[in-house]
Amino acid sequence: MINEIISMNGYGAYVWSAFSFTLMSFTTLYFATKLQLSKERKKFAIKFGSLDAEKARAARSQNINKEILSNTSNI
């Protein structure tokens, strides 16, 4: 059974390479996008941390800013 699945009647190299390429592309795109997102979140947290009290209060009044800060460590 396992051998049949691997060899795919002699087409195994084609089938497995097509599926592998697809999954590798997906994995690369996912991690590249995730990295970009966490970089921007970190940048936001650093900038937010450097604001003085008044500016930080003004920035915190926007819900979206609070949401970004609350999600900085996870996705």
Place this chain on the structure above:
Amino acid sequence: MFKLFEPNKIFAITSKAPKYILFLFIVVLTIGLTEALVLSPEDYKQSDAVRIMYVHVPAAWISLGIFSSLALLSIGSFVFKNKNFALIAKSLAPSGFVFNIVALVTGSIWGKPTWGTWWAWDARITSMLILALFYGMYLLAWRIYREKEKVIKVTSLIAILGVINVPIIKFSVDWWNTLHQPASINILSTNTAIHTSMLIPLGIMTAAFTLFSLLIFLMKYNTELIKLKNKGLDRL
């Protein structure tokens, strides 16, 4: 109506949704891969090589769908003067491009055992390659131009010009003599040339790929929103 979908209002949803979509994608993909690689039957002519269809066809469909969406969103951003349309289009493009490349590469791999060649300048393949070039130009334009008004104009123009190629890809197999077979599935009719045992894995894999493009879109859209907010903090 568009006010309901303002980034500030929907960020709470778009920032939490990816983890649920990722989970759903993994579940649907696992079922799809089992169906595509193990449970579905081999083809009487192509034998097991037919299984490449389960990644090639959904990737091609989704890359075409995403590019059509880019064009519609570009028209929308011109008509309604709403920059959120451009932001949505920008976030959709990377996954569309990757699906386009997957369709070209897996098509090439499928071509070798079925047609005896990795590549042919056939109408369908060439028009898909042109679509990849349009995707490339679209993504490059976002990197090259810094001025917001200009980049929206240039990328919209690329998307609107490029969408002319979409019906050419769709009907290339009917208009010209190509190595590709005519369409086996017609969404406007219940008649398909594919047996249910192959149609089910194809449907599941299409659902999995759609979930993946939604996942990447949401992550990219959140990144773009945070970039905007970073600029906002600079202005404070």
